[in-house]
Amino acid sequence: MESLNFNSQERGLHQLQLVVKQLDSICMTWFKQLEIYLSDLYHNNLSHDVDAFKPAFRTFFSEEHQTFRSKMFHNMDQLRLQFERESLHKVNVKNCLEVLPTQFKEFFSSQGVNSLDHLHQCWQQDFKDYTYYEPKTYRRDLLKNMDILEDFIDKSVIKYGELRMKENEVNALKKTGKQLNAEILHEHKIEKSFNLQSKNVQINPVQAVDASLVVTKSSGIDSKNNILENALSKSMNETQMQMQEEKVNIGKAFDAGWVVIENSGTKSDKQETNSRSENYTTHAVYADIRPVNDQEPFANV
Template sequence: MEKKDTLSSCSESEEQQMQLIQDKSKESCMVSFQRLHSHLKRLLNNDLKGSRTEDGFKRAFTTLFCQDLETFTGTMFLNVDQLEKQLDNKEFQEIGSMASFKVLETQFQMFINSQIYLNDEYIVMTRNYFLEYTRLDIPEFRDTLIQNMDYVKKSIEKRALHKMEYDSRVNERLMQTTEEKVDSSKALDASLVIIESNGTESQEQDTSSRSGNDAHVDDADIRPIYNEEPMAEVQTTAEINIFATGQQHTELTNPVLTSQPMEQYKT
């Protein structure tokens, strides 16, 4: 019993440790996401809203992303919100999280693969407006974006691995618990069988004992019963018999003469 308690305690401790790893993995994942989110927010600088720099940046943005700023950023932040919901979900789902990440990554793929801002002198004005608006040069913004996206992707993969290990351990414990319950049930059934067996033997012995006692009782019941009468009644009966015998004797020895009229003798 002590060994079983020790194993159970170790299993619970291991499960708690794996849960802690899961929590840290989620925290790391959210930190990577927040870095990416903060970086993308550079595309919306409200401090320069309505300024000449904002107008120049919008033109530069259309050149770089082949889409206007409002449309692109509107879709981008919808994708970012969807990714955040997946990563912040208590029940982490690798497929959903990775799918949301891929959607966001695909949106920036053309910008990441484009080399126009590195080779064309015409892009000088675009680069200047981009730097003034985002506080980052175009190559730096691109490299940081790739780095942050890579961090998010790796954190998702790492979190998925930890979750798989955790789920595997939990399933193993459930199977172990189920087996222990089955073993306990079998042991209980065996105990009940032994108890029933002992009860049956005891009942048979009791029945045998009762049968023997019943035999003695039957013997006692078939003993002859003699009618015993009180001595006074016996004596009275005897006296009555003696009196009757004496009376009969007297009658035999002293016959009764029938009285006839005296006239017969006289004649």
């Protein structure tokens, strides 16, 4: 919607630019026409016509011909400069144009132009001989030319104001459009960043299946490892138990050996004791039966 409005405003701006350009061209055309028309007041260099024209000019314009001519040249130059500048100076063009009617005010209101007395008719003829126009005809055409030029200048000033307003509107729309585009671009970047983050968070179904398979496989591997560890632990426990049992058996056997040995030793001791006892008995018997002379004498008291 904004794009359609902007395109419509641009088309309106382009049309106004064409209208202002066309009005500028028309104004310049009528300005040149006025310039040519005013040149008839001083382009005739014939001495006898100039001498006769000066009194008539002073009668109709209430000013010396040379003085009036200098002012007119200055005003026309200023008007030309304004037309040659940019449209920004259209108001100044209108102001410069308003100077000309003021300068020609006495001529436009002169009664001698339409007077029927002989003296004024002589001056009217002298004016015609110099400009090739009757005074009343020249005044009528000059007024018409100035009015047309002023009318086109007014139209040009109005259109120029509309053009400035339209340019401001289009520039505002451009600025708004740039800001809107920047905001949209910023929103797109945020949305893109959010989508990327969402993709990182969300799991693809295929990846989920693969992940579940990986989890299942890892769980299976873990369970197998647990089984193996349990079996190994059980085997080690059994081995340790067997080793402990063997140690116990060995200990028992070792203890039994010592018992046997001790028993044997006891028996041998008993035998030795018995032997000694027997020997002692025998010795005692022998002692009992030895002669009396063999007895040891009693100790002296």
